[in-house]
Amino acid sequence: MDPVEQKSTPSPALVDLAVAYGISPDHWGFHGEKKYAAEHTLVAVLDALGVDASSPERIDVALASVADREWRRMLPPTVVATAGRATELPVHVTDGLEVEVWVELEDGAGERVLGQLDVYTEPHVVDGRAIGRAVFELPEDLPLGWHEVRARTADGQSRATLVVTPARLEVPADLAERQAWGLMAQLYSVRSRQSWGVGDFADLADLGWLAGRSLDADFLLINPVAAAEPTTPMTPSPYLPVSRRFVNPIYLRVEDIRETAYLSAADRSLIEWSADGVREMSTDPGPIDRDASWEAKKSALRVVFGAPRSAARETAFQEFRRSQGRGLEDFATWCALTDHFQGGPWPDGADDVTSDVVKELRAELSDEIDFYCWLQWVADVQLEQAQRAALDGGMSIGVMHDLAVGVHPSGADAWALAGVLANGIGVGAPPDMYNQQGQNWSQPPWHPEELARTGYAAYRDLLRTVLRHAGALRIDHVIGLFRLWWIPQGQGADEGVYVRYDHDALIGILCLEAQRAGAIVIGEDLGVFEPWVRDYLTERGVLGTSVLWFEKEQDGLPARPESFRPLSLTTVTTHDLPPSAGYLAGEHVEIRERLGLLTEPVHTVRQAAKEERDQMVAALSDLGLVGIEPSERELVEALHRYVRMTPAVLLGVSLADAVGERRAQNQPGTDQEYPNWKVPLGDSIGNVVLLEDLLDNARLRSLARVMNG
Incomplete structure (x- = not known):
């Protein structure tokens, strides 16, 4: 054995210590091979958990301590x-x-x-x-x-x-007896002529109402609308928020805030001036410019915030503020500090939410803190209106929100919740077929022991806030409630290790809060996972996720419709793949080849993609869903007829599929190399499709007829 390899092999005592703290010293890779964690990885992860394993002597001390741990607590x-x-x-x-x-x-x-x-x-x-x-x-x-x-x-x-x-989160009785379908949309990409360059909560309300009333859809799944930076540049990924609990005010429709109607003529002019500069961007087919939209909208929102509120509105604002408690105050304080220091260094001590420095800054920046609390209140009001509009339009579920895996390492949650997060760790995923180098999402994970020590309060408060105006909640990478792939800072995504969580606690609390909110829960359970996890989630009433392209029989052929799970949200595609038209054309291979993300020869991957397509077309043909040489549109509709034949209780239709879009919203494994999360909704040739024109889109109406049988 190579000396370097020998040195990196953990001792039995280190392995025992890792296991005692819920760290898996080995795991099964995507191709079925067993992989072992290196010594430096286990030492770094234990350090993030507050355990010193830097020498054999310290490992022995830690092992003795962990054996006594439960006996020390009453x-x-x-x-x-x-x-x-x-x-x-x-x-x-x-x-x-x-x-x-x-x-x-x-x-x-x-x-x-x-x-x-x-x-x-x-x-x-x-x-x-x-x-x-x-x-x-x-x-x-x-x-x-x-x-x-x-x-x-x-x-x-x-x-x-x-x-x-609850032992089980029950699916509503009406859904247990029928199949419901809905649209899946990246909200920022769905713009109207009144949008400020980015789709907003007013667009969400209109889309939900129209989809329910005119298309007979039951739900509208949107990307996470969680908070981003209060200053520019704004991180485009909705899956890397600064806070998962609070909302990104870029989605506010300024004109729909009640006080806007009562502004003076001069202040109204300021609002219109801000809007004019960005509203025309809604028809631009190029990448969405969040920074320009937010700068304009933030300026206008400050004007509205300064306007007087009625006694009832002020009371409602203060009641909202009290109900959200310390969590909201800390989030607003972080926003105010970030705005105040404009990317420059913070003073010593300001990184500690409980410090005297922060206490003094809270007093100094109280007006700014009020502003950021107010933004969350008006966002909450508009989210409530959007859910009501969806239900009024006839949807049985309404808005389905999406909860990201984690938060930005330099964001508000990382600052305010530092005590219950692990430092020096990013979470991600080990290598798999679609991401052969693994993924590092850079997000700090929950600290399992600290989360339990604090009564899971931060997790509970997060769920309560996200579920306030949701008919359903999709949990991205739900496997993270069982185990997460921890990657020590400075190491590659393939050098991580799984850390286990108390899934009975995390799933149980999720079911409790969802039941109280009257919401359905869907867990995105794709990728590498242990088989029993899906059975456990089914027993608890958490729906799974099935993507047509990923469901295979043992021989590698497309799974037959009857073999799909009944308790699932089943879709043809996902936001991490090109829309169906692009996938059928092999766009997922060409993008990765162009960006240097392949670890196999491109001709091998192209051939595999062609075989996958041919096998799918053959499966469609066997069921009589397509004829000879079907067109792209016929194939896309046939794929959706295929999922309609499954027993899945929920079916999702990508809005991008419905209008013929070919461009992917996101290419995993990239940052600036691809315009991730910036692609506006467009048709098959890249022309912008606005909200007002959706119901005139022949492909959308035709696909809705497919879904309605």
């Missing part, structure tokens, strides 16, 4: 139970002491005293003290919700968050 940091099932609760106290344990129910709904079970465990000595374990039972009839479990002995008392989650 109660677990957070207890997650499932409604309808009794749960054992271990309580650790000085051996021989009596202990009382009870539950204080949510919202002061009363208390429940817990009974002790007849379970004996040998005492464990920690720091010279014998610790005993008493086991209590959380009864199966505890109500759903966020409670507190408390324990008391002569030595003192302890408390922990108790979350009682």
Whole structure:
């Protein structure tokens, strides 16, 4: 063995320590081969978890500490139970002491005293003290919700968050009996003549209403509309937000904010002047210029913010602010600081949200903080209006929001939630067939232990905010709630390691908050994953995701329609592939070849793409969905007839497919090399398709007829 390789092989003790902290020292690659983590990777990931594994001696100390960890706590940091099932609760106290344990129910709904079970465990000595374990039972009839479990002995008392989650998130009864379909759109790309160069929440409301009323669609899935930088340049990717909880105000329609109607003539002129400079960009077929749109819109929004609000509107704003609590104040503070320092260095101490420096800056920038809180309020109002419009148009679900995997490493969440995020780590994905070099999304992951220690409060608050005005929620890379591919800073995407999470807690809390919001949950479960994960999600009522091109039989041929999962959102394509017309033409190969992303000879990949296309056309032909030499449009419609034949409860249709677009919205593995997330909605030859013209589009109406049977 090469000396360098030998040096990088982890010791058995290091492997044991990694496993104790939920780190998988090995994994199965996409092609079925077993891969092992290097020593430096395990050491770096343990360091991010707060564990020093820099020498054999320190590894031994850490192993001894982890063995005693649960015995040092009277109660677990957070207890997650499932409604309808009794749960054992271990309580650790000085051996021989009596202990009382009870539950204080949510919202002061009363208390429940817990009974002790007849379970004996040998005492464990920690720091010279014998610790005993008493086991209590959380009864199966505890109500759903966020409670507190408390324990008391002569030595003192302890408390922990108790979350009682539903066993299963049920699909609404009407959807269990029929197949529902909807459109999938990148909101920024769907512009109207009134847009300020970027699709907005007014466009969302109109698209939802029109799709429900005129196309009989049941839902409208959009890209994440989570917050981006408050200054330019703005990160174009909706999957790299500065905060997943809060909203990007670039999607606001300024004219729809009530106070705009009552501005003075001079202030109205300022609004119109700002709009005139960017509104014409809505008909430009070139890449979307978010920076120009945001600069114009931000200037106008400051004018509207300065206008007086009625007593009722001001009360509503303040109530919203109180309801969102410290999370909103911290987010608005980060925005104000970012705006104030304009890309320059922050003063010492300002990187700590709790510091005296930040406290002083909060006071100094209070007006700016008010402005950024107000932006979130008016965005919340417009999102509520969009969901209402979709339902009024006849949609049974309405807006389906999308939750990104993580956040920008230098963003608001990374600043405000630093205590529950792992530092020096980016998350991504190991190499697979479509991304042969792996992916590093650069986002800091949740710190598993800190998340539990804080009662999952940050995760809960995130879900509550995103679900406020959602009929459904798509979770991007839902496998991340089970395990995430952690990549230490400075290492390649293929040098990562999987870190496991308490999926019972994360999925359970997701189901609880979705049930309370009346929303469906869809997990994007593509890529490398363990087979049991899909079964688990199905048991919990979380729908999966099936993409036609990715579903294969064991012989590699396209999966038969009847073999698709019933509890899924099934689509022909996804935003990480070219629209169907482009995919059929091999655009996914040509783009990667042009950008140098292939690790195999291009002729090999082209041949594989041709075989994949031919096999799909043969499958369509076998079912009588196409004739001899079908046209592009006939093939696209046949692909959608194919998914209609599946038992999937939800079917998604890309709006880009519906109008004949060929350009991909995103090319994974690229940054500036491709105009990711900047492609406006266009037809087969690149002409802009505006919202007002959608219902006159023959391809769209024809495809809607296909979906309506």
